[in-house]
Amino acid sequence: MCVEFFHARALWTEILTGPLSDNFYAILRAHAIVFVEGMVGELEPVAVATMGTNKFRNMKEDIAQKIMTGLSDVIDHSYEYCTEALNLEQTIREALAALSYEAFEGVLHPAFEEDEILLILVGGFLGLLVGVAQLLLFYI
Numbered sequence: 217m218c219v220e221f222f223h224a225r226a227l228w229t230e231i232l233t234g235p236l237s238d239n240f241y242a243i244l245r246a247h248a249i250v251f252v253e254g255m256v257g258e259l260e261p262v263a264v265a266t267m268g269t270n271k272f273r274n275m276k277e278d279i280a281q282k283i284m285t286g287l288s289d290v291i292d293h294s295y296e297y298c299t300e301a302l303n304l305e306q307t308i309r310e311a312l313a314a315l316s317y318e319a320f321e322g323v324l325h326p327a328f329e330e331d332e333i334l335l336i337l338v339g340g341f342l343g344l345l346v347g348v349a350q351l352l353l354f355y356i
């Protein structure tokens with residue numbers, strides 16, 4: 217079940233397009249700019265003197281923007297690595313096994329809460345069918 221819900225594609229889709237994607241892109245932008253500054257290193261004063269402050273700042277922003285827009289084109293290549301590195305199935309299995317009965321019920325209950333009425337009705341209907349079947353088998 218873990219593989220069906222928690223896989224690299226689903227995680228990256230949520231990260232790149234979910235409600236908090238703006239936060240991710242802000243962090244990615246900041247790291248891209250720091251990376252460019254690190255690559256330029258001690259030559260930054262020369263680059264600023266040659267290009268000018270605004271052009272150098274714009275270059276860093278352009279690189280960060282290209283990284284952010286190009287990420288969705290290359291992210292597919294990371295799925296296998298992410299699946300192995302995160303090892304979600306084993307991690308979740310171990311975490312669920314360590315839960316107490318009450319805590320485990322607390323994890324499952326919200327998943328079934330929406331359909332609780334439907335589950336009760338289906339259970340009642342199945343119970344009725346079994347009761348009718350018993351009646352027919354034993355008394356007729």
